Amino acid sequence: xxxxxxxxxxxxxxxxxxxxxxxxxxxxxxxxxxxxxxxxxxxxxxxxxxxxxxxxxxxxxxxxxxxxxxxxxxxxxxxxxxxxxxxxxxxxxxxxxxxxxxxxxxxxxxxxxxxxxxxxxxxxxxxxxxxxxxxxxxxxxxxxxxxxxxxxxxxxxxxxxxxxxxxxxxxxxxxxxxxxxxxxxxxxxxxxxxxxxxxxxxxxxxxxxxxxxxxxxxxxxxxxxxxxxxxxxxxxxxxxxxxxxxxxxxxxxxxxxxxxxxxxxxxxxxxxxxxxxxxxxxxxxxxxxxxxxxxxxxxxxxxxxxxxxxxxxxxxxxxxxxxxxxxxxxxxxxxxxxxxxxxxxxxxxxxxxxxxxxxxxxxxxxxxxxxxxxxxxxxxxxxxxxxxxxxxxxxxxxxxxxxxxxxxxxxxxxxxxxxxxxxxxxxxxxxxxxxxxxxxxxxxxxxxxxxxxxxxxxxxxxxxxxxxxxxxxxxxxxxxxxxxxxxxxxxxxxxxxxxx
Numbered sequence: 079x080x081x082x083x084x085x086x087x088x089x090x091x092x093x094x095x096x097x098x099x100x101x102x103x104x105x106x107x108x109x110x111x112x113x114x115x116x117x118x119x120x121x122x123x124x125x126x127x128x129x130x131x132x133x134x135x136x137x138x139x140x141x142x143x144x145x146x147x148x149x150x151x152x153x154x155x156x157x158x159x160x161x162x163x164x165x166x167x168x169x170x171x172x173x174x175x176x177x178x179x180x181x182x183x184x185x186x187x188x189x190x191x192x193x194x195x196x197x198x199x200x201x202x203x204x205x206x207x208x209x210x211x212x213x214x215x216x217x218x219x220x221x222x223x224x225x226x227x228x229x230x231x232x233x234x235x236x237x238x239x240x241x242x243x244x245x246x247x248x249x250x251x252x253x254x255x256x257x258x259x260x261x262x263x264x265x266x267x268x269x270x271x272x273x274x275x276x277x278x279x280x281x282x283x284x285x286x287x288x289x290x291x292x293x294x295x296x297x298x299x300x301x302x303x304x305x306x307x308x309x310x311x312x313x314x315x316x317x318x319x320x321x322x323x324x325x326x327x328x329x330x331x332x333x334x335x336x337x338x339x340x341x342x343x344x345x346x347x348x349x350x351x352x353x354x355x356x357x358x359x360x361x362x363x364x365x366x367x368x369x370x371x372x373x374x375x376x377x378x379x380x381x382x383x384x385x386x387x388x389x390x391x392x393x394x395x396x397x398x399x400x401x402x403x404x405x406x407x408x409x410x411x412x413x414x415x416x417x418x419x420x421x422x423x424x425x426x427x428x429x430x431x432x433x434x435x436x437x438x439x440x441x442x443x444x445x446x447x448x449x450x451x452x453x454x455x456x457x458x459x460x461x462x463x464x465x466x467x468x469x470x471x472x473x474x475x476x477x478x479x480x481x482x483x484x485x486x487x488x489x490x491x492x493x494x495x496x497x498x499x500x501x502x503x504x505x506x507x508x509x510x511x512x513x514x515x516x517x518x519x520x521x522x523x524x525x526x527x528x529x530x531x532x533x534x535x536x537x538x539x540x541x542x543x544x545x546x547x548x549x550x551x552x553x554x555x556x557x558x559x560x561x562x563x564x565x566x567x568x569x570x571x572x573x574x575x576x577x578x
Contacts, residue, residue, distance in 0.1 A: 106321045107304055111314035111500065112278045114228040114258040119310055120277065121162075124302040130194040133300055134162065138169020138198075140298035141221075141250055141274045145170070146177060148272065152218035153180045157210070157240070158199070159224035159254075160187035165195035166250050167223025168202045175204050182217075184210045186224050186237060210240055220244035222268060226251035227258025227280050232265035241268040249273040252282060253291045260466040261285025261488075269293070277302045281314045281468070284500045286488045317491060317499040317540055319573040322533040324524070326571075334399045336364030337526025339519070341404040342391075342417050345372025350408030350432060352380050353512040353556050357519030359383050360563040361541075363526060369394055371413050391417055395424040402427045402526040405446075407515040409433030418442060427525055430480070431518045435459050443478040447531050448521055450483040450514065468498055481531045483521070485514060489539050493532040501539045507546035512556030517542045520563065541566040 112120060124133060145154075156171045158164035168183065175181045182205040189195035207213045214220055222244075224237060233255040241247065241254065247268045252258055252275060255267030261282040271293040275283065279297050282288045315321050328335075339358040343351040351368055358366045359381065368377045369387040377386045387394050394400070403426045405418050414433045421428050422445035430446040435455035443449055443459070451459065453467075456474070463470040467484060471492040475482045484490040489501040520538040525531065544566035545559045 106315065107307055108278075109316045109318055109321050110278050110307055110312050111281045111284070111316055112307075112310070112312075113314065114226075114280060116310050116312075117227070117258075117277070117280065120302060120306045123306045123309060127303075128301060130162070131197055133302070134165045134194055134198055135169055136300035137166045137250075137276050137298075138173060140276065140300055141166065141170045141248075142173040142177070144272060144274050144296055144298070145174065145219075145221075145248060149219065151177075151179045153216065154219045154221060155182055155184055155207075155210075155213050155217035156221040157184045157186055157214075157224050159226075160189050160195065161226070161228075162195055163223050163226035163251055164189065165193075165198035167221060168195075168198040170221055170223065170250070171202050171204060181205070182207050182213060184213060211243060214240055214243045215245075217244070219246050219248060221248045221250065222254050222270065223250040224254040226254070227256070227275075227282060229254065229264055230257065233267070235265075238266035241266070244268060246271055249292070251275050252280065252288070256282050256288040256291060258282040260468060261288030262466055263287055263291075267291050272296070274298060276300045278307075279316065281498070281500060284316060284488060284502050285468070286486070289488060289502070313496050313498055315497070315499045317489075317501040317503065317536050319537075319540065319570045321499060322529070322537045324537055324567060324570055325527045325529065331364075333364030336362065337402065337523060337528070338365040338367065338400045339363045339402055339404065339522045339526050340367040340369065340387075340394075340400045341407070341519075341522075342409060342413070343368040343370040343372075343374075343377050344408035344410065344413055344433070345370070346410065347408035348376050349512065350515045351404075352377065353515040353560065354404050354407050354519035354522070355380070355384055356557060357516040357560040357563060358523045360560045361520050361523040361567060362564065363523040367394075367400065371409075371417070391420055395420065395426065400426075402429070402522050404429050404431070404518050404522050406431035406434040407518055411436040415442075418446075422446065427531075429518055429522050429525065431514060440477055443480060446478065446480045447525065448481045448483060448535050449474075449478060450485060450518060450521070450535075452485040452514065456484055468492070472496055472498070481535050483517075483535050483539065485517070491532065491535045491539060497532060499532075499536045499539075501536075501543065503540050504543035505546050507549055507552055507554055508542065508559070510553075510555055510559075513542075513559060516545075516556050516560050519560070537570065541570055544569055 158167035247270045249270040258280040273292040427447040431450045475494040482492045491499040524534040545562040548562040
């Protein structure tokens, strides 16, 4: 009976939609990232049907299974904090000892009387040690079950010194010392070999510098129902296929339906606009134009598939079919000031990159659809980051009204309404001149095909990373990246189909 009821609930929620952002349940709820505060809300909701003691038991069992799967029996010290994270640790200790492993516990603080963590601690009948420094150095494995993702202040120096002495660390939820929402290090955090968290990952699992401390990240099911997500205003997602869907080729498609991409070509640095055009062509744009601001000969000789405009911008923008424009790659600030206001005034969808970030005039970006700065360009325009990069990118999105693609090893895609996608699908292969121009061409193609701004940017960032992974060697140039975009687009569709 219970099993039938569970299946009914699971089937029912497949047809539910999230009120704010149309999250289809069977498409992308696995990509939802929960802040520590939101996870507390989920835990409270889950506790209405499953006792916290049982959830704690499930979490400890999940961690134990991952340890048994990956390690041979060895001496283990489990450091348990005073809260529920520590309660999970006491369960791990009991289950590992039951499996025959030599286990001892180090208590970092005493659980609150009558709490579920205290109940878990009372179930531990094995060895609890006092001289933690000596045991940390001797233990083959140290399980960090001290604080988890909710830590907001710097890690106590004594605890930090203790964790520094550990040879190999396994973290429960997240390594102690990492902010679960921002990924920032609060004083110190150990580098774990394995991190086991529960139900859904948190932003801090994927945001740098915290991401580098996770080791292998495993998210385990502990019997919390998925529909608890629907009580929360979700703002964070992991950027993967399923968060977005690329338009399919239809039998009645034609070039303007597939999308026309128009690019402003600089008079001096002509390579940037050509790289954007090369990317758009390889991504499957129906039509690609470059409007040169200088001699058009170098653009005319670039590709037979490219149309080079000879008319002035004021005349060209009258074509209502050409809705999407790229402005910035290879442009001087003078060229930006000459062209960007015209495009915005004409109501075009503008992807702004490179040359537009040569000034701190934020007002110039208002009216653009998507802006794509790297961190140096972002600081030049918006100033130094005071809090964390997610907060800064959100503020920039609100100020400009544009989707912000803050490029880096953990690229953020941030919408003016606060939605944030965190991209981990990238490698150092993207660290080459012209890579950003290539990304701009990808975004423009998807936007021209009819995808919304945020989804276009998310999908483009993922496929940009996929193009890097598809390169034959680790040191590609931007043209090599662009040559892989057709396959990268196909792979995004394949992964989406498998997920469903």
